[in-house]
Amino acid sequence: MRPDPSIVHVGKYYYMVNSTFEYYPGITLARSIDLLNWETLPSVATKHSQADLTKSKSNEGIFAVCIRYHNDKFYVITTNFAEFKTFIITGSLTADGNISWDERININVNGIDPDIFFEGDHTYVQYTGYLESGKKALQQVEIELDTGRILDGPKVLTAGTGGRDVEGPHIIKKSDYYYLLAAEGGTGLGHMITIFRSKSIWGPFESCPTNPIFTNRDRADEPLQNIGHGDLFQDENKNWWLVCLGTRPININFKTFTNTGRETLLYPVDWNGDWPVVNKGVPTETVDMSEFPEHAKTLQPQNLNDFTDSFKNGILNPEWVSLRNSLNDRLTIERDNLTLTSSDSTLSDIDTPSFLGLRQTEPDETFEIELNVDNCQLTDGQIGVAVTIDSTHFASLTIKKNENDHFDLVKTVHVFDLVVEEKIAEINKLPKKFSIINHPSNKEFLVQTIDNKNLGFKVAAMHFSNEAISALNTGDILGIYALGTDSKLSVNKARRFPINKEE
Structure with a gap:
C-alpha cells in the first residue's frame, strides 16, 4: 500500500x-x-x-x-x-x-x-x-x-x-x-x-x-x-x-x-x-x-527482506502506523519489548484506537507477534491482533479474562452493518503467539497456546478488499490491538513475511 x-x-x-x-x-x-x-x-x-x-x-x-x-x-x-x-x-x-x-x-x-x-x-x-x-x-x-x-x-x-x-x-x-x-x-x-x-x-x-x-x-x-x-x-x-x-x-x-x-x-x-x-x-x-x-545501469538486484522488529533501539520503526494520531501516550518501547496500553476506542470509531499496524504487502503473507506474557495485563479489556481496511470493515482475534480466571478467545468480524462477536474457545494461560495468515481467498486468525495448539478462525479476504468498500485509496493494515480498560499487550517480536519464506 x-x-x-x-x-x-x-x-x-x-x-x-x-x-x-x-x-x-x-x-x-x-x-x-x-x-x-x-x-x-x-x-x-x-x-x-x-x-x-x-x-x-x-x-x-x-x-x-x-x-x-x-x-x-x-x-x-x-x-x-x-x-x-x-x-x-x-x-x-x-x-x-x-x-x-x-x-x-x-x-x-x-x-x-x-x-x-x-x-x-x-x-x-x-x-x-x-x-x-x-x-x-x-x-x-x-x-x-x-x-x-x-x-x-x-x-x-x-x-x-x-x-x-x-x-x-x-x-x-x-x-x-x-x-x-x-x-x-x-x-x-x-x-x-x-x-x-x-x-x-x-x-x-x-x-x-x-x-x-x-x-x-x-x-x-x-x-x-x-x-x-x-x-x-x-x-x-x-x-x-x-x-x-x-x-x-x-x-x-x-x-x-x-x-x-x-x-x-x-x-x-x-x-x-x-x-x-x-x-x-x-x-x-x-x-x-x-x-x-x-x-x-542504475538498478541493483532487488532484496525484499522480511520485516522483523525486536524493538532493540527504543524507537518505533517508521513502518508502523496508527489511526489518525500518535500512540505515544499508550506506547512503551524498552529493550526487546513493546507494550501497548488499551483504550475504549474501537476500529469502528473515527478516533485513535490502540491499534498499531503494518501494511499488507503480499496476498500470501503472515503477520505474527510473540507475546511477553509477564508484561501483559488483562483486567476489563481485550488484547490481540486485527486487520482493517476502513472503519466498517475489520476483524480481530482477542483474548479477555473470564470469571474463572481463564481466558476467552473472542472472534470479531465487522463487515459494513453485519457484526459478529463470539467466544470461540477458552484457554488456561496467556498464549505464546498471535498470527494473521493472509491467503488470497481468506485470512486466518490464530493463537498458539503454551502447549503449541493453534486456535482461531478464518474469514473471507474479500470482506477486507478495495472492492468491498468501493474505494481504492488504501489496502489492508495488520496489527496489534488493545481494547477496553486498564489492559496491556506486550510484544517481544513482530514479523511480516511471505508464506513461502516461513521458517
Whole structure:
C-alpha cells in the first residue's frame, strides 16, 4: 500500500513520498540509491500543525503527495482532505543524513492533488480544481513561496482528454516545452496516464496524439490493473523513468479483488522523441531491462527482506502506523519489548484506537507477534491482533479474562452493518503467539497456546478488499490491538513475511 508515488533525485539518493490518508504519521518517506531497494524514513507530517488527521474519516486525510528539491531544500506539497487544506512542508538535510521538516505553508486553492514547479524566481502550483459546474479541471496558480500567497491565477490548464476525474498533475520542462502529466479515468479500472505540452507554462496545452500514454484499461488479462497517477523523473545518468500506482488484483471463483491496495510501480521511459514512451506503452508486471541497457545501469538486484522488529533501539520503526494520531501516550518501547496500553476506542470509531499496524504487502503473507506474557495485563479489556481496511470493515482475534480466571478467545468480524462477536474457545494461560495468515481467498486468525495448539478462525479476504468498500485509496493494515480498560499487550517480536519464506 504505497499509492500516489512521487520521486526526486538529490545527491546519491532518490527520495519518494506516498499518500497515507487517515493513517498516522502522514506522508510516507523513503529513500534509495538504486530505485529498487528502499529504506523507509521517518514520515513528513508528525504534528497537528502540519496535518491534523484526528477527524479524518476512512479514505480521507492525506491525499496525493508531490516532492521536489529547490535551492537546497525539499518541498512536499499535498492536501489534507480532513481539513480540506492544501499546503507545502519544507525540509532540510541534517548532518546525520535525515531531513528536518518545518511547519506548513497553506495555499488557498479549491482542489486536491497539488504539484509544485520552480522556474527562476517563480513558483507555480498545479492542482485538480473544482469548477462551479462541479466538474474537475487541472488548474494553476503562481504563489509567493515563503507565504503561500497567490500572485496569479487560478487558471484552467486542461480538462483532460475526456476521461472522468482528471487529477494528479505534474509539470516537467524539457526541450523548451512544459509537459503536463495527468491521471484520468478515476482510480479504478479506467485509470490512465495522459500528457499534454505547451510552449508557455500557462498554456494552451496540446494533447499527445497517442493519449493515453500508459494504461491497462482495455487489457483485462494483465496482472496489473488500475494503472495511473504517475510522476516523471531522471536518474543520475539522465535516463527518464515513470513512477506510478497500480494494483495486483486476485481472482477467486470468478471474483476479482485487492487486499494490498494501490502500490508503487516503476517503468523505464524512452523520451528521444517529442513525447515520452513508457515501457513501449504497456504496463507489464515485469520489464525486460535488456531492452533498456542505459536504464539498467542504475538498478541493483532487488532484496525484499522480511520485516522483523525486536524493538532493540527504543524507537518505533517508521513502518508502523496508527489511526489518525500518535500512540505515544499508550506506547512503551524498552529493550526487546513493546507494550501497548488499551483504550475504549474501537476500529469502528473515527478516533485513535490502540491499534498499531503494518501494511499488507503480499496476498500470501503472515503477520505474527510473540507475546511477553509477564508484561501483559488483562483486567476489563481485550488484547490481540486485527486487520482493517476502513472503519466498517475489520476483524480481530482477542483474548479477555473470564470469571474463572481463564481466558476467552473472542472472534470479531465487522463487515459494513453485519457484526459478529463470539467466544470461540477458552484457554488456561496467556498464549505464546498471535498470527494473521493472509491467503488470497481468506485470512486466518490464530493463537498458539503454551502447549503449541493453534486456535482461531478464518474469514473471507474479500470482506477486507478495495472492492468491498468501493474505494481504492488504501489496502489492508495488520496489527496489534488493545481494547477496553486498564489492559496491556506486550510484544517481544513482530514479523511480516511471505508464506513461502516461513521458517
